[in-house]
Amino acid sequence: MNYQTFQPHPDLAALISCYWTLEVPATDQPEKQRIVPDGKIEMAFVLGDDIKRYTSEQAYILQPRAFVLGQTLEPFYVEPTGQVTSFSVSFYPYGFSNFATTPIKSLANKETPIAHIFGDTIAHNLEHQIITAKDTQERIGIVEKFLMERLHQSDTVDAIVTNTVAALMATNGNTSISNILKKEPSKRRQLERKFAAQVGISPKQLGKVIRLQSALKMLLNQEGENLTHIAYESNYYDQAHFIKDFKEFTGISPKEFLGHKNMELSAAFYK
Numbered sequence: 001m002n003y004q005t006f007q008p009h010p011d012l013a014a015l016i017s018c019y020w021t022l023e024v025p026a027t028d029q030p031e032k033q034r035i036v037p038d039g040k041i042e043m044a045f046v047l048g049d050d051i052k053r054y055t056s057e058q059a060y061i062l063q064p065r066a067f068v069l070g071q072t073l074e075p076f077y078v079e080p081t082g083q084v085t086s087f088s089v090s091f092y093p094y095g096f097s098n099f100a101t102t103p104i105k106s107l108a109n110k111e112t113p114i115a116h117i118f119g120d121t122i123a124h125n126l127e128h129q130i131i132t133a134k135d136t137q138e139r140i141g142i143v144e145k146f147l148m149e150r151l152h153q154s155d156t157v158d159a160i161v162t163n164t165v166a167a168l169m170a171t172n173g174n175t176s177i178s179n180i181l182k183k184e185p186s187k188r189r190q191l192e193r194k195f196a197a198q199v200g201i202s203p204k205q206l207g208k209v210i211r212l213q214s215a216l217k218m219l220l221n222q223e224g225e226n227l228t229h230i231a232y233e234s235n236y237y238d239q240a241h242f243i244k245d246f247k248e249f250t251g252i253s254p255k256e257f258l259g260h261k262n263m264e265l266s267a268a269f270y271k
Contacts, residue, residue, distance in 0.1 A: 006018060007019075011148065019143070020088050023083075024084035032079045033263070034075050036249055037071070040091060041070055042089065043068050044067055044068075044069060045066050045087045046064075047087060048082065054077040054079070068096065068111070071107070074109070093165050099147055100118070104196075104200040114127070164180055165206070214234050215230050218233060250266075
């Protein structure tokens with residue numbers, strides 16, 4: 001498996017976390033991979049063979065060739081049908097709302113074809129350019145030109161949402177909305193509405209995802225001597241609370257996560 005990340009142009013760095021590519025050779029016995037929430041919105045292009053996205057234990061759909069994956073709050077499985085070659089744009093939680101008029105909440109927990117967001121003609125042209133590009137750097141140039149042309153004025157990212165996301169990320173999800181708004185408590189309802197519009201989930205839900213990210217990284221990098229230590233360092237109330245949240249977002253326990261074959265892809269993202 002070859003997973004690489006690339007940094008965005010400085011003019012887009014406040015909205016885009018990174019670009020990433022994934023290449024996995026075809027095998028006779030492909031493994032299902034469990035994808036866990038990470039708080040980001042992805043715009044992905046499938047350049048290789050089709051990829052299955054399981055909707056139940058046995059049923060699946062084929063992912064669109066070009067799609068946006070909105071906020072996810074539960075794990076799901078994907079499985080390649082052959083060779084995997086993909087290119088993706090990873091947006092910060094509030095980032096994608098600057099490029100699309102589609103309500104961000106409507107994108108949650110599913111893959112939405114980019115044609116449904118940008119229109120058939122624009123989406124077809126973008127997809128064709130990405131597919132026919134000679135390498136990753138050319139793809140980055142194409143998608144950045146597309147996004148820069150759609151970018152609104154920078155002040156369209158509402159400060160109250162941006163500041164909340166920044167505070168959650170700076171504290172690994174370990175700050176309360178009451179603390180963030182301690183000088184302006186009357187704005188809590190306004191924040192909830194704007195979060196739903198620009199991020200797609202609530203501040204509390206995003207905080208839980210970000211905190212789990214921190215714990216996952218510790219678990220994968222073996223920074224914690226045991227689960228109790230990781231729970232303490234990640235500001236969970238206790239080990240039981242940590243395990244409960246872990247199972248909610250990944251579907252398995254922390255011990256099952258480590259070394260699990262169908263978690264290799266998610267593990268690569270979190271490392």
